Amino acid sequence: MITxxxxxxxxxxxxxxxxxxxxxxxxxYYVATMNPVGDDAQEIIARHTExxxxxxxxxxxxxRDIGDLDIPEGCGVLIECIGNLCANExxxxxxxxxxxxxxxxxxxxxxxxxxxxxxxxxxVGSDGNDYSPDTMQYINEMASINxxxxxxxxxxxxxxxxxxxxxxxxxxx
Amino acid sequence: xxxxxxxxxQGKVGCATKLFGIDEEAMTNGxxxxxxxxxxxxxxxxxxxxxxxxxxxxxxxxxxxxxxCEENEDVVVIMDEIGCGIVPIVKAERVKxxxxxxxxxxxxxxxxxxxxxxxxxxxxxxxxxxxx
Numbered sequence: 566m567i568t569x570x571x572x573x574x575x576x577x578x579x580x581x582x583x584x585x586x587x588x589x590x591x592x593x594y595y596v597a598t599m600n601p602v603g604d605d606a607q608e609i610i611a612r613h614t615e616x617x618x619x620x621x622x623x624x625x626x627x628x629r630d631i632g633d634l635d636i637p638e639g640c641g642v643l644i645e646c647i648g649n650l651c652a653n654e655x656x657x658x659x660x661x662x663x664x665x666x667x668x669x670x671x672x673x674x675x676x677x678x679x680x681x682x683x684x685x686x687x688x689v690g691s692d693g694n695d696y697s698p699d700t701m702q703y704i705n706e707m708a709s710i711n712x713x714x715x716x717x718x719x720x721x722x723x724x725x726x727x728x729x730x731x732x733x734x735x736x737x738x
Numbered sequence: 739x740x741x742x743x744x745x746x747x748q749g750k751v752g753c754a755t756k757l758f759g760i761d762e763e764a765m766t767n768g769x770x771x772x773x774x775x776x777x778x779x780x781x782x783x784x785x786x787x788x789x790x791x792x793x794x795x796x797x798x799x800x801x802x803x804x805x806x807c808e809e810n811e812d813v814v815v816i817m818d819e820i821g822c823g824i825v826p827i828v829k830a831e832r833v834k835x836x837x838x839x840x841x842x843x844x845x846x847x848x849x850x851x852x853x854x855x856x857x858x859x860x861x862x863x864x865x866x867x868x869x870x
Contacts, residue, residue, distance in 0.1 A: 571857060573822070688856075690746035693786075693820020693835060708747030712858035721857055732859040 567676050568683045568720040568734075571711060573691075577727035579613060582643050582683045583620065585737060589641035589681050595622040596634065596642060598650040600657075613645070628653045632671025638678045647686035647714075651707055661699055665706050669713040676717065684718075686711050739807065740814045741849040742860075743842065749858035750816045751783055757853065757860060757867075758814055765816075773797065777809045785817040785845075786838050793834045803841040807848040815845050819854075 568585050570578045586593055595617060599606055617624075622643070627634055631650060636642060644650075647668065654664035676682045690704045715721045720734030729736035740758060742750045754760050758781075766779035768788030776782055792799040806813070821839050826832050846852050851865030 569857065688745060690748065691744075691819050691821075692823025693818065693838070694823065694826070694831075705747045708745070708749075708857075712749050715857035715859055721859060723856060732856055732861055 566681050566720070567714075567718040568722065569686060569711070569714050569718040570683065570722050570724060571686045571688055572724035573688055576724040577729075578685045578687075578724045579616065579645060580727070581722065581724050581729050581736075582645065582685050583616065585683045586641045586643055586681060587620075591640055591680060592637070593620070593622045593641040594636050594643070595624045596627050596631070596644045597624055598627055598631075598644065598646060598653065600628055600649065600653060601626075629657060630671070631668060632674050634671075634675060636675070636679070639680045641681040641683075642675065642679045643683045643685070644672070645685045647684065647710055648689065648707065651710060652703065655703055655706065656699070661702065663706065665709045665713070668710050672714060673717060684714060686714070688723075739811055739845065739849040740851040740853070740865075741842075741845050742814065742816045742853045742855060743819050743846075744855035746818050748855040750818075750855045752858065753853060753855050753860045754781055754783070754814055754816055760814060768817075773802070776802075776806060779810065779813055781814040781816065783816040785815050785841075786820055789817075789838050789841055790834050793830070793837055799837040799841050800844070803844050807844060815849075817842060817845075 570582050572578050599610065601610055625634065650668060651664050654667060655662055672684060689707050715733065718733065721732045722736045723730045723732065742754055744750050751762055755762065760781045765781045765783045766775050768782050768784040776788065789799045792802055820835060826835065846864065849864060852863045853860045854863050
């Protein structure tokens with residue numbers, strides 16, 4: 566099963582994603598995509614690590630090249646999150662790179678060997694500001710990635726203040 | 739009248755083609771079109787950009803949208819949702835954002851179908867797929 570979890574900032578996406586994997590009996594991997602630099606990142610990482618304590622996840626850091634992840638077949642995998650992965654792919658090398666195909670193909674390949682895959686992404690295109698061209702490209706690529714994953718996902722769920730709204734497939738409570 | 743809304747790049751134009759059979763070439767582009775074209779358009783995309791141009795050029799967006807609703811009853815209006823996030827500091831940005839909200843409410847009220855697109859997936863806020 567493939568589940569895409571979207572929503573605004575701090576809307577309960579991570580908790581929901583973990584709930585999806587709660588009943589999974591096999592080996593579980595947590596794929597962390599955040600660049601661990603800066604105070605904010607350290608705070609977020611500490612909070613998310615605390616959330617996962619005792620839940621038996623193997624944590625793998627993956628800032629880019631998601632398709633190269635070395636995860637055995639039949640596992641449960643939580644990827645958190647596309648927003649960071651996309652930023653790392655696009656802006657990580659000093660020049661702006663296109664990320665859509667690399668990320669979507671990487672995740673599609675991963676989904677073919679996972680038993681349960683949960684992907685946390687972000688909604689970044691609804692505040693109506695005209696940002697710099699690089700940022701507009703990021704907003705565009707994030708939306709393209711989300712649309713593409715939504716096509717092959719079984720479930721597409723938006724979290725709203727912790728409530729899960731299913732747009733495709735179904736949401737668990 | 740029908741309306742398709744959603745955040746930027748969510749797949750609104752693709753949904754207009756899929757749900758209502760309108761090809762992108764047949765759409766009037768709110769970013770660039772002559773304002774008068776809007777009253778006879780089959781479908782207007784980026785209507786929020788047209789509203790921004792009305793505001794910038796001193797055209798009353800509310801009066802314009804009211805006329806659109808009266809004169810082009812079968813049009814499909816596609817526009818971004820832009821009201822989330824922080825209220826802009828610059829007054830012109832606030833005026834534009836508020837005008838977009840008011841015009842959007844008017845279009846939704848006059849539409850038999852309102853579809854919100856997220857991750858390329860259409861969600862009916864008003865009307866049903868069967869009615870199309």
